[in-house]
Amino acid sequence: MSTPGIGTWLKLEKPKLQQLIDALRDSGYRVVGPQVQDEAIVLSDLGSVEQLPIGMIDEQDGGYYRLRADEEAGWFDFVVGPQSLKPFVLPPRETLLSLQNTGTGWQVRTCHKTPSREQHIRASEAEGQVLLQASKTPEVDEPPVAVLGVRGCDLNALAIMDRVFLGGPYVDPRYQRRRESLFLVGVHCRRAAPTCFCHSLHSGPALPAGFDLGLSELDECFLVEVGSQAGARIAEQLDGEPPGHREIARARAATRALEQRMKARKSATRSIDQGRWLDTHNIRQRLLGNLEDPRWDEVAERCLACANCTMVCPTCFCTTVEEVADLSGENVQRQRRWESCFTWEHSYTAAGPVHPDTKSRYRQWLTHKLASWIDQFDTSGCVGCGRCITWCPVGIDLTEEAAAIGKESTHV
Amino acid sequence: MTAQRPTLAVFKLASCDGCQLTILDCERELLAIAERIEIAYFLEARTRTLEGPYDIGLVEGSITTEHDAERIRQIRSRCKTLITIGACATAGGIQSLRNWADVDEFVRQVYASPQYIQTLATSTPVSDHVPVDFELRGCPIDKKQLLMLIVDLLAGKQPRIPRYSVCIECKLRHTVCVAVARGVACLGPVTQAGCDAICPAYARECFGCHGPKESANPLSLAEHYRERHHDPRPLVHLLSNFNAAAPEFRQTAARLQSAPSGPAQGAN
């Protein structure tokens, strides 16, 4: 079989998705995909299609997430879990530099390797050792990662992250390395959770460009669309056949029908049937023009400033670089970890924190995400994945808060 | 070099010894530490003791007797830098539950010969009695934080520990949120980090042993929990635990106990 071109389609019997996993693994990728762990669908190392959460769906609402089996559900009818693609391009922790005092000066080693998740946990259990032997923190060569089951919202989120780390005057070489080697197998959504509002931001439910291979699920098979040369090289190893026009039309219709249902959501009220909707009309001015709105005080009474929303957000990119030294002070690492604008530390200056309380921090988060992001990166910082709503321990709803700012009546 | 090693003393008040055990638990690092610090007074570790004053004093335990109250003043006067370690020393510990109860009644229930027991009506943190230079929270303290504290002190740095929530540590290690995905009462969102979120990593709730985080909002957490689960008691129990006397936890626990149960709504 000749190499399929970009934009061509392949019809694959469902169990043959295993061939895709095998082909990726044989090409040197670490294959990661959705599976049930700890009562949620997470992205973890995937060896077999049997690990996929086939027939499962997720019920999501503000501060609420449960899995259940559903007879109607196919292989990918759950939506997004707590993790986005962010950890694969910007790991929660990584070592940037490693320094050693040689007696005549500091020897600096620039690090492009990070501990794997497993190694990180082992390292945590023996933290003392890591601390005392900073230069011997376990590092592994990171193989390129292939992620199976990426949704439109997360693909759009990655494009937003690219603007932060690749599009400015400086380029982050660690992000760049991971990003350029990332292989993305997307999935067009057929189902939306009540927390999903990608349609409001034109980031789903269909996949945008940017995938290597795009999967459409039909009841009897998958259709695979080739999105890149790298995707084509993998697709040629699959034992599929060209689909008919009707099958392609059916696949597109399923996602389009979902989009129509989502667009029927007219209000930002909290209702499972209607789901969410974010009114983006004039949103920059509505938020930045109402910085003293009483709603900021009101939401601060509910907000825990726990930072969960920013941790699960696929575009929240804030980090802090910390200095880790051993007892002698002669072995030092500069380690980067995820940070959040909800912490006291985030805005700390010699004169105290710029954002001293929850009100100023929530305001910073929401105005940045939905308004000043547009100034900075010429795009909204939100893709409508709904994670900040689901994983907020008290179910604060970004769509509801955004709608309330600038409204006269500020109480629900 | 040996002559210039700073001296370290470890003291114990009303406590379970768990924090001192954490020091001993630094097995691999202890020798390296002992090369740089003279362990001058640490009864749980060695019988030899050196006279003070000491450069660094670590204090475990809360003040529950007149004797403790006098002793902590002496300890303070002998230590250049005084650091309290653990929930007892920093917040009064679980024994502070007596602060809102009749301590004499407790004594009669527990002891066969209550006439020999002399105790204060309250259990209070060391900082209520003497100035404290730094507090290391937790029940027990976290080994990594202790080692970082020692590294900072040796480097002449002002020690810094995170003031943010346990949730951040859960997310850094990819632990799925037990509150959202399992519906359990969890104090992670209002508790200060430092433990590497160990309990949720084993599918357990955070029981708040590092005490309230900066800008903690336990009342909102409690109201949300009551709305979803009717019965606020699991959360009251967590709040009335190792940091029961921490003001933010105490106020919320008291309010939950006095308020009627929430509206009868299920979890969706």
Place this chain on the structure above:
Amino acid sequence: MSDQLRPRAVGTESTADPWLPTFVEVIRIEPEIRKVRTFELAAPADFSFRPGQFNMLYLPGYGEAAISISSSPDTPASIAHTIRLAGNVTRAIFSLEPGSPIGLRGPFGSHWPVDTYRGWNVVIAAGGIGLAPLRPAIEHVMANRELYGRVAVVYGARSPKDLLYRASFAKWEHAGIEVLVTVDFGDDHWSGPIGVVPTLLEQLPWIGAHTTVWSCGPEIMMRFTAQRAVAQGASPDHVYLSLERNMNCALGFCGHCQFGPTFVCKEGPVYPLPRIQPFLFVEDF
């Protein structure tokens, strides 16, 4: 998507790691006022900067601090940083001696528009340690005095003991710069004005449409200075303020230094007033 559309870095062509510091030598240490010293560093090869920019100074084991450059851009062999002892990093820097190595990344950020305003009147308004990032601009104006109209340095500090670069005031005056100084609290030897910087502007009747104002200091001082200058006829378009925020990376990656629609490390620290005006008076923003 074709592979031509794969994400590609658009910034620098170089593959250099922007996190890597260059280690340079401390040449000289000058005590200034209480808890403030000036550290003169040997400049890395090919180092050049504009007045108002900052460097990230680094000591292994202690971390980095964003410190503005306070020497003249016309003396490229060395770079001076006037540093106030504030935290762990600055305390460690204060323990250095001449000959000690120190890590440096930079320069970063925007700069005072010294070239844009040739032929203009210039008011340089500083509060406290805020004079440090303005000194390169003062030095530049002094070295090119004939290119500017009336020039004044308006400076306020808590007390006479807290006046930075006091020994240079006479030199500045000698070069044809008006130097107006005020303090919050005087002492037995103080005969100058007591009060805040904005009121000193009233002594400069020449402030007007052809005046530019460059200010650095506490935000409240800058706000009122800007208001005062505008009331006296300066256009907000020609008022520039230097803001301080938490700088962790200086590269636009870490998110800490945001001020509304901008990153202070990228678009700041020196801003034209209209760019930040809507947000300058919002508390805790």
